[in-house]
Amino acid sequence: MSLTEWEEGREFPPKGTFIEVVEVGSRDGFQIERDFIPTDRKIEIINGLIDSGVRYLEVTSFVSPRAVPQLADAAEVMAGIDRSKGAYLTTLVPNLKGAERAAASRADAIVIVCSASETHNAKNVNRSVAGSLAGFGEIIRFAHDAGMDVVGGIGTSFGCPFEGDIDPQAVLDLAKAYADLGARQVTLGDTTGMATPPTVRRVVRLIRQELPDLGIRLHFHNTRGIGLANVLVGLAEGVTLFDSSVAGLGGCPFAAGATGNICTEDLVYLLHESGYETGIDIEKLVKVARRTQQVIGRELSGQVMKSGQRLQLYDAGAVSTAAG
């Protein structure tokens, strides 16, 4: 399918539409950092994001501290978050024990994850897709009884580093399984940055057509540089929730030096400049991004935090230029 086929069925949200930016940096970003980030620095960054207007965050994972030592402080982080502004806090959980810890931390929602690719799921959680789904019923029932929403995470939705292309039907089947189990939202994970305009369009269109009441979050990685182009495609298909990571935190386990999730402040810049609203103060957000880079201690991939805002003007007497 070529871009031409955007002609049919596109439905960009109208100007002024609120687009929900879902911050996932403290979960998907922090987890790949080798050096432990002090708990109070994590809390400072998350509360900075909330202060800048971010209202939907995937805060952490309640996974085994042995598996991911960086997130061993998940409960302390959750306890330190400013809830006075109505932030909606989700946490990733791999099993019932994780869901219990999430409930104890007063999470608003849990995210459970299964890959559309059998090989990736086996590698990631040592289960078949059917095996993962079989375990989810109990977790979801527990979550609902505890008053938590459930988001169904679908890894490798746009391609798998072991299997290659993923049949959109496999993504739809998983989305349908989640919906049948009571999830009202799925997040389509571009786990290793394989999403492209045609794959995004195909998968989103299929799910929206077959499961019109299911909420869709798009979770893009910028591994191959086209994450924000994919956001435009998602918008064109009517999606209004996008996952991103402050300062471009994160990486790719398959490619040293490759970038991770799309960058929150660059996404917000694109959305605002394109006529959408996010409720986020981008100046404050950029300060949090710069602070995040300082805490991490190496250059991160976000661009707007380096360039400044579009209409930040310069004194013509003070700067030298170059043609072009």
Next chain:
Amino acid sequence: MSLTEWEEGREFPPKGTFIEVVEVGSRDGFQIERDFIPTDRKIEIINGLIDSGVRYLEVTSFVSPRAVPQLADAAEVMAGIDRSKGAYLTTLVPNLKGAERAAASRADAIVIVCSASETHNAKNVNRSVAGSLAGFGEIIRFAHDAGMDVVGGIGTSFGCPFEGDIDPQAVLDLAKAYADLGARQVTLGDTTGMATPPTVRRVVRLIRQELPDLGIRLHFHNTRGIGLANVLVGLAEGVTLFDSSVAGLGGCPFAAGATGNICTEDLVYLLHESGYETGIDIEKLVKVARRTQQVIGRELSGQVMKSGQRLQLYDAGAVSTAAG
């Protein structure tokens, strides 16, 4: 104007359309490098690009060696280029003397540049816009007499770091002046990365409407991370020529650490994945990008050269993953 308004008048080129990727790295990229890149390294990179299938290159500038010492070897570089594959070689020239040097180097075309912003033009070339245009007649006549095409460069087409927003009418006026002087193509320079989906759409639509016979190249910088999203918008408006820089060479004189031109191999990846043809072998191109990074001696911003191709598959037994 919001993205919604893509609904009206979009005309993506059909699947399989040839999109011309114009390599500008050896001009717009090299010129900001402080350390002199040996002439034979420059030639090696340019010939590598041609070998990978690139056919339209902005090779160098015939500017004063005192002003830009990095490009003092412009004539030697031109002399070393492989012309056996039919590459179309353009060079930037600031004045008649530059055009004479370009002709002596057997350039196929010259690029002349004027900014849509009076303040930027004054700062860049110490002339008013009218003053620049007054000098162009003689240069263009010389070029045509010498058998060279002329491309009209329009700097700050999507915003100026001194003046802010640029009236699309000012860009149209310059494009019209170039057309009246005999140029058949303009390149719309996003000099400091201020282009956004609505600014791109407005300017391109106006020029295509008023000057339907004038060719349009879009020259985006990725300063704020949305360069490839802007490419999608340009495609949606029917543009089929895009400037880019191998490995993401280049930078921004206003922001240390900000990226430069959009990256050639990331652009080619986006185009191929979206159903377009470029005539470029991306595997060969990525090798040239990695070699370019090695020659420059620091990490450049290109992503595909770090991540590898989308369908480069991994052995599930050999790699550890992380959820999400």
